[in-house]
Amino acid sequence: MIDTHCHLTFPQLNEDLPEVLRKAREAGVAGMISIATTSDGSLENLKIARAHENVWCSAGVHPLYADEPIDWDQIRTVGEDELCVAWGELGLDGFHQKPALDLQRDVLRNQLGKLEQWTREGLEKPVVIHCRDAYDLLLPELEATSLPRDRYVFHCFTGTPQEAERVLEFGAMISFTGVVTYRNAAEVAEAAKLVPEDRIMVETDAPYLSPEPLRGTYPNEPANVMHTARFLASLRGRSEDDFERALDENACRFFGISLKKPRQIGDSN
Numbered sequence: 571m572i573d574t575h576c577h578l579t580f581p582q583l584n585e586d587l588p589e590v591l592r593k594a595r596e597a598g599v600a601g602m603i604s605i606a607t608t609s610d611g612s613l614e615n616l617k618i619a620r621a622h623e624n625v626w627c628s629a630g631v632h633p634l635y636a637d638e639p640i641d642w643d644q645i646r647t648v649g650e651d652e653l654c655v656a657w658g659e660l661g662l663d664g665f666h667q668k669p670a671l672d673l674q675r676d677v678l679r680n681q682l683g684k685l686e687q688w689t690r691e692g693l694e695k696p697v698v699i700h701c702r703d704a705y706d707l708l709l710p711e712l713e714a715t716s717l718p719r720d721r722y723v724f725h726c727f728t729g730t731p732q733e734a735e736r737v738l739e740f741g742a743m744i745s746f747t748g749v750v751t752y753r754n755a756a757e758v759a760e761a762a763k764l765v766p767e768d769r770i771m772v773e774t775d776a777p778y779l780s781p782e783p784l785r786g787t788y789p790n791e792p793a794n795v796m797h798t799a800r801f802l803a804s805l806r807g808r809s810e811d812d813f814e815r816a817l818d819e820n821a822c823r824f825f826g827i828s829l830k831k832p833r834q835i836g837d838s839n
Contacts, residue, residue, distance in 0.1 A: 571598055571599050571600060571772075571795055571799055571814055571818060572599070572600065572601045572603070572795075572818050572827075572829070573772075573773055573774050574723075574725075574771045574772065575725050575745060575773030575774070576602050576603070576604055576605065576773065576774050576792050577605055577607070577775070577776060579604065579606075579611050579618065580777055582777035582789035583791065587618070590792065591625075593791060593793045594791065594792040594793040596793070597793035599792050599795055600624060600818075600829050601624035601626070602624070602625055602792045603626045603627065603655060603825065603827075604619065604626070605627070605656075605658065605659050605698060605725075606628045606630050606632075606645075606648075607630075607632035607634075607635050608635045609629075609641040609644045609645050612628070612644065612645050612654075616648045616651055619651075619653040620653060623830055624829055624830055625653075626654070626655045626827055627648070628654060628656040628657060628659065629646075629649045629658075630658040630659060630660045630681065630698070631645070631660060632661075633663045633669070633677070633678065634663055634666060637668070637673060640677070642684055645684075646693070649688065649695065655695065655826060655827055656695050656697065656825060657696070657697045657698070658698030658699065659698040659699065659725060660681050660699065660700065661701045661704070662674050662678060662701060662711075663701075663702045664702060664707065665703045666702075671707070675711070678708075682711065685715075685717060686716055689717060696721045696723060697721060697722045699724045699725060700726070701724055702728070705733050705736060709736065709737075709740060713740070719741030719742060720741050720742070721824075722740075722741070723742060723744070723824065724737050724742050724745065725773060726749070726775050727744045727761065727762075729757075729761060730761060731757060731760045731761045731764055734761035734764050735764065738769065743770070743824060744770060744771070745770070745773050746758070746762055746770070746772055746773070746798060746802065747773055747775045747778075747781070748774065748780055748781025748784075750762050750781075750798060750802065751781040751785075759805055762805060762806070767806075767816050768816075769820070770802070770820065771817060772795055772802065772817055773798075774790050774791065774794055774798070776789060776792055776794070777790050777791070780794060781794055781797040781801065782797065783797070784797065799814050799817055800814075
């Protein structure tokens with residue numbers, strides 16, 4: 571299994587990273603993508619990806635960090651490395667009161683403009699989208715760009731079936747965290763049933779959102795992506811092995827990655 575979205579630079583995981591990676595390996599997690607939230611974090615994620623086999627990273631600015639200094643040149647430099655396999659995460663967050671949505675939108679538009687320019691210059695990468703309580707605002711922003719719609723993934727989907735249908739109609743992939751396993755998230759589970767098998771992925775968003783049966787455990791870890799994958803397999807009436815294989819095929823195709831088998835995750839270069 572591949573955890574397509576975790577935050578290995580966050581101190582809850584980074585302070586004991588070798589143990590986090592060891593537990594992931596033992597649980598059957600063969601690879602992971604460590605997602606950036608700031609320009610400095612983009613560089614830190616690249617350092618982690620360089621140090622560990624089957625770990626990749628992204629580069630970008632999360633909407634909740636829109637009020638922090640941004641070094642676009644640094645983000646582009648990280649994006650030039652082959653271990654950086656995505657832009658983001660970027661988007662809009664209507665749940666939190668700060669930063670203000672107007673500021674988030676300014677940074678989003680700037681960032682999307684950079685991605686369009688970098689794509690024209692040959693740095694095309696998939697885009698990891700953060701969208702919380704902001705579909706009406708965010709989708710038009712994405713529709714206005716020239717970036718391919720099938721190169722977006724809406725990560726940590728927690729919306730309704732109707733919102734899932736809008737994302738699918740737009741053309742993006744959808745990725746689910748442990749939230750889909752929660753008893754009080756029936757709408758998210760219903761949405762998960764709608765996603766075609768070639769457009770679904772799984773993630774932990776670690777250190778947040780531990781899945782059942784570990785809900786309430788903190789920090790969440792990449793090892794726990796297995797619980798979400800197995801829940802979704804059961805929900806969709808698929809065998810665990812076949813569904814997990816399909817999830818990994820989706821992740822490898824979307825992010826342009828392949829697992830290296832001679833060495834194991836957590837073994838440093």
